[in-house]
Amino acid sequence: PVPRVHELCVDEAIIGAPFFLMETLDGEAFEFTLPGWLAADPERMADGLCRQWFTALTALHRMPVERMVAGGRSVAEEAMYWRDVAAAAEASPRLIEILDDLVRNPPRASGPPTPVHGDPKHGNCLWDREGRLVGLLDWEMAQISEPLIDLGYILMFHDQGEAGLANAGFELPGWWSPTRMTDEWEQATGRTAVDVARYAVLGQAKVAAIIEVGFALFKSGRTTDTRFESWGSVLPSFTRLLSARADAA
Numbered sequence: 001p002v003p004r005v006h007e008l009c010v011d012e013a014i015i016g017a018p019f020f021l022m023e024t025l026d027g028e029a030f031e032f033t034l035p036g037w038l039a040a041d042p043e044r045m046a047d048g049l050c051r052q053w054f055t056a057l058t059a060l061h062r063m064p065v066e067r068m069v070a071g072g073r074s075v076a077e078e079a080m081y082w083r084d085v086a087a088a089a090e091a092s093p094r095l096i097e098i099l100d101d102l103v104r105n106p107p108r109a110s111g112p113p114t115p116v117h118g119d120p121k122h123g124n125c126l127w128d129r130e131g132r133l134v135g136l137l138d139w140e141m142a143q144i145s146e147p148l149i150d151l152g153y154i155l156m157f158h159d160q161g162e163a164g165l166a167n168a169g170f171e172l173p174g175w176w177s178p179t180r181m182t183d184e185w186e187q188a189t190g191r192t193a194v195d196v197a198r199y200a201v202l203g204q205a206k207v208a209a210i211i212e213v214g215f216a217l218f219k220s221g222r223t224t225d226t227r228f229e230s231w232g233s234v235l236p237s238f239t240r241l242l243s244a245r246a247d248a249a
Helices: 044-061 075-088 093-104 148-163 178-189 196-219 226-248
Strands: 005-009 019-022 114-116 125-127 133-136 143-145
Touching (some): 044 125, 044 133, 044 148, 075 093, 148 178, 148 196, 148 226
Antiparallel strands (some): 114 143
16 A cells, blocks of 8 residues: 555756655554554554554565566675665674675575565554554665565564664554564465574664664764764664674574
């Protein structure tokens, strides 16, 4: 479920950059605070949200690659991309070390490449007040690649509270566990989630690189957004969590 695109304009003379116009969807996104309609029914509603979320994601992973714009990276290339991003931000040596290891020893593929969202967190889902999935948003990192990149990225959010990055929903009794998510993904795609723990490391390293970039932008004065300043306080605990995950994987 995505908004319909009404118009694409590549003529930069109009507003100074290419742009598109898309449909307005009536819904609500949440990431750090539970909406009231979900808090009121934390078991049944949370289970329903997870099912719709994974139904949308696995439908994408079953979609023919011809439906996605051409272009993508292998798993090793994906790790190298985020390694370069982290290095440009003068990230911690431990993050660089973890990404270097993923470049040298990438997790195995589950099969041929598929369309991949790139940032399929629940915070990029739009819901109505009945808990129905209205839209999956934020496709800027979409590509053709290994679909386990998406699954690993989702799985790494389960322990983010340990780094001070709480994700509303994951604490609910009806929210799917990492095992349930993996099992449901395998059943829906017909694939085996090989090396899924290492894909979760890749997902967390990617987020760590993004946090490093945001904080570097603030430190250098290229942005005055205080949100990026606060990212600096998260980095030590987030990197420790990533390091422990990498050691366990």
